[in-house]
Amino acid sequence: MTAFIVVIGTVMCAGGIAVLFVRSLRSAAVINGVVSLLAALVFVMMKAYDVAITEAAIGAFLSTALYFFAIRRIDEAKDKKGAGDGDEE
């Protein structure tokens, strides 16, 4: 089980680094949510069910949803400012 936790932790570290280098903001938000979901799995394996429920609800769904709303807001502001600079994606 320890090896499994180590593997999941490595994947989580890779995801956390990938958030920094991914081009699209939406992909970064989704990777962030996946890292939170893996953290919830690790919490379950460590018998911390309280923390796992909270992490799955807040980290995986709510924060990802708020990131998406905020990214949408950024896109709208960019569209309003001028459709000339297409530096995103």
Place this chain on the structure above:
Amino acid sequence: MKNRYQSLIDIAGLIIVGIAVYLVGTALTDTSVAGKGMNSADFKQRVSYRYVIKSVEPSAKMEVKWGESGYEESSANIVTSIVVNYRGFDTLGEVLVLFASSAAVSLLILKRVPKKTFPPTQIMTSSVPLVNLLVFILGSFIILHGHLTPGGGFPGGAIIASGVILMALVFKKAFRPQMYLMLESIAGMGILIAGLLGLMYGESFLKDFFPAGQIGELFSSYFAMILYTLIGIKVAVEISNIGFHFISESKGEEAV
């Protein structure tokens, strides 16, 4: 602009933080004072022992009476009895922190009119009612069984809030912040009134003054149950209010 002595200030700050970490670490691991330090070897002297000795095994099922069989032993979940009974004041502070963040979001984003630039697809309109049924049942279960099973007011409230946000994305009629805010004020007043009743009938603020009941049953730890229900309503309303503001903001006409 960059200060000339910025790097010196940074190094001084790092040194101060290091000294603080060292001091706190030595204080936590200090065993020279017997039974006094936070890492004292005598486990029975510590407060957490009173929570660990509880059991929900049928053979060890015992009638727990307030004031006789140790403090705060009524709820089967150790975490709940610590969070709601032993550190109830701390939990009140957490609720206030969440309220402050929700109020800050309301202050920054004042627009509350949903716009139609985000039309829901067929998948969402047909699947969200089914999913939300399960989500609401799970959230209510986690809140009501907070003193028996893992979870409680905060996770259950977050789960219910995620259902409310999903619903507000799909159905325009669910977008109704005013109605939910009324619920939130009632729940917040209820928490304070429960605390004041503890001051009146018990010994201190937020004291568990109800009879404990049989450990491991649904209607056993009434104070934790009532407080967690109120906290769940409050957390659900606050988090869904943040979501409402983000949705309405992203749908608003004028960009700030």
